Amino acid sequence: MNTLQRVRFIGKPLVFLLCLLPAALAVGDAFGITGQLSANPVEDILDRFGNWAIRLIIIGLAVTPLRHVTGWNWLIRFRRMLGLFAFFYVLMHFLTWLLLDRGLAVDPAFQWAGILEDLTERPFITIGFAALLLLIAMAATSTAGIRRRMGRRWDRLHYSAYVVGVLGVWHYWWQVKKDTSDAWIYAVILGVLLSYRIWRRFRRPMRNRGG
Numbered sequence: 001m002n003t004l005q006r007v008r009f010i011g012k013p014l015v016f017l018l019c020l021l022p023a024a025l026a027v028g029d030a031f032g033i034t035g036q037l038s039a040n041p042v043e044d045i046l047d048r049f050g051n052w053a054i055r056l057i058i059i060g061l062a063v064t065p066l067r068h069v070t071g072w073n074w075l076i077r078f079r080r081m082l083g084l085f086a087f088f089y090v091l092m093h094f095l096t097w098l099l100l101d102r103g104l105a106v107d108p109a110f111q112w113a114g115i116l117e118d119l120t121e122r123p124f125i126t127i128g129f130a131a132l133l134l135l136i137a138m139a140a141t142s143t144a145g146i147r148r149r150m151g152r153r154w155d156r157l158h159y160s161a162y163v164v165g166v167l168g169v170w171h172y173w174w175q176v177k178k179d180t181s182d183a184w185i186y187a188v189i190l191g192v193l194l195s196y197r198i199w200r201r202f203r204r205p206m207r208n209r210g211g
């Protein structure tokens with residue numbers, strides 16, 4: 001089996017299952033099969049999906065720098081799946097907030113005013129929502145056919161992954177009440193990844209100038 005076959009037949013199914021695991025555990029815990037949710041089950045689910053969203057956004061952003069540093073070009077084949085799973089977890093996080101936290105599933109008629117107020121007047125939620133909209137645009141254009149048709153515009157749109165990362169960490173930071181250690185970890189990793197990409201971008205013209 002060559003590298004590409006190993007990626008396709010072993011790596012991709014494995015990464016798919018690993019990415020699905022947190023969601024499966026959340027559902028399992030909600031039904032008391034794999035464990036239990038905490039005393040505040042809605043917040044528990046919201047936090048789990050939010051944390052996996054930010055982790056997967058950062059892991060997805062790490063693919064290209066890791067590929068450059070290690071020379072493992074096959075890593076690129078996981079990037080789309082990681083991005084789509086990040087979108088999946090943000091969407092689940094958003095739906096948990098909308099349907100359970102804001103109660104749209106319980107009382108659809110009377111919740112819209114509160115939802116709109118949260119979206120427009122609680123800045124950390126506005127920021128999270130902006131990140132969700134960007135992710136929707138990226139997920140909707142993630143197929144090879146659309147990528148070909150969009151050309152350079154696709155690259156520009158998909159650089160927004162960094163904006164999503166910054167918005168995601170900012171959103172997280174803004175709502176942390178006491179312990180900021182996880183927010184620090186996410187911010188530092190994101191800062192390193194962003195600095196690397198900026199350094200690569202500005203290094204290239206200098207190298208070209210030097211021949």
Ligand code: HEM
Pocket residue numbers: 043046047048049050051053054057090093094097101125127128129130131132164167168169171172175
């Ligand atoms: C890229 C998009 C997003 C990311 C990465 C993200 C991530 C997170 C994370 C990591 C947390 C903290 C979890 C914890 O306490 O351990 C969080 C909390 C939260 N997020 Fe998001 N989120 C995003 C978008 C959204 C959106 C679109 C909404 C709703 C419109 C939203 C609403 C909330 C709420 C209500 C909380 C809980 C705040 C609290 O506990 O008081 N998030 N989010």
